[in-house]
Amino acid sequence: MTEETKEEVRVWCDGCYDMVHFGHANSLRQAKALGDYLVVGVHTDAEITKHKGPPVFTQEERYKMVRGIKWVDEVVEGAPYVTTLETLDKHGCAFCVHGDDITMTADGVDTYHLVKSCGRYKEVERTAGVSTTDLVGRMLLMTRQHFRQGDSEYSVDREPSKSMGQDRTARSPWTGCSQFLPTTQKIIQFSDGKVPQPGDKIVYVAGAFDLFHVGHLDFLKEAKKEGDYLIVGLHTDPAVNRYKGSNYPIMNLHERVLSVLACKYVNEVVIGAPYEVTKELMEHFNVSVVCHGQTPIMPCENGSDPYAEPKLQNKFKPLNSGSDMTTERIVERIILHRLEFEDRNLKKEKKELAAYEAFVKSKSENIEMAG
Incomplete structure (x- = not known):
C-alpha cells in the first residue's frame, strides 16, 4: 500500500522589500511556517515610486536581498502592487500572507482587498520597533x-x-x-540550529553589518565558499561607534544580530564579538580561515592589528566580493x-x-x- 503524498502548500508574499531588515525577514519566516514553499513577489522601482515614493534601493538590489533570506524559495520580479487572484493562481499559491499593518495604493485602496474578499489572505504579526x-x-x-x-x-x-x-x-x-526588545525565543526562531559537523572547515568573519545590505550579502556569499560553516562576529555598539564614528551604528546590536541570522549563508552569530580576533577565539570556534572584505581595517584601541593572530597562523584571507556598497553609501543616498x-x-x-x-x-x- 503506497503512502499518499501530501500536496505541497505554496505561499505567496509580496512587497517593496526596500532596505530589507529583520522585520521583513520575520514576516517571511512566519509566512513560510504556514506552508511548504514560499514565493515572494517584489515590486519595481516605478510601482513603488508611484504608490509610495522613491525606494532607497534599486529593484535589482532588492531582488538580490530577498533571494538572500533563508526562508525564501523563489522570487518573482516585478510583482503587481495590488495582489490579485490571477497572481496567486499563476504561481500556484493557495493564499497570500502579509503583516497586520495596512498597505495602500496611491488612491488609498487596500492592496490586498481582492484576495481578502475571496478568503485567500492570511495575516501574521508585524515586528514592532522596526520599519x-x-x-x-x-x-x-x-x-x-x-x-x-x-x-x-x-x-x-x-x-x-x-x-x-x-x-x-x-x-x-x-x-x-x-x-525593539529581543528575546531568546526570537533568536532561536531565526537561527538554523545546526552545529558544525566533524571535519567541517569553519570560516569566521566579523564586523558591524549595520543596515544589512547587498554589499554584506555578496561578502558573506564569498566567505561561505571558503568553508563549510560560516560564523559571523557582531561587534558591540560602542566598538562600532569607535571605528565608524559618532552617528553609528544606525541599528543596535540586537537588530543587527537578527538581520545577519536571516541571511541564508550564515550558520552562527557571535553576539558582541571582541574586536580583536584572538588565538583563544580561533581555538574556541575551531576556526580554519578568517576573512575580511575590502573596507579599511581600523586598529585596536592600543594601535595593534586586530587580525594579527590569524595572519600569524596564515589563516587570514582578504576577499573581494565585487560589491562597492557600504552603509555610508546608503546614508549618502538618503541625505x-x-x-x-x-x-x-x-x-x-x-x-x-x-x-x-x-x-x-x-x-x-x-x-x-x-x-
Missing part, C-alpha cells in the same frame, strides 16, 4: 538639519545621542519607532534625497493614521451594534 520608514527616519536625523517636532524645531546637533534611533516626527501607529524621503515618510504616516482611525471607528461601531 523602512523608521530606518530612513534614523538616517534623516544624521543630516544635521532641523526637523519639525510638533510646532517646534529641534536640531540633531543639540542632542545626537538621544535622537539616534528615534524619529520624533513619527505619528503612525505602525511606523512610529519603538524600542542626497532628504526632502523626498521626508515627504515620503510624512505622507505614508498621514495615510496610515487616517486608515487606522477609520479602522478603530468601524470596530467601535460594530461593537455598539452588537451590544
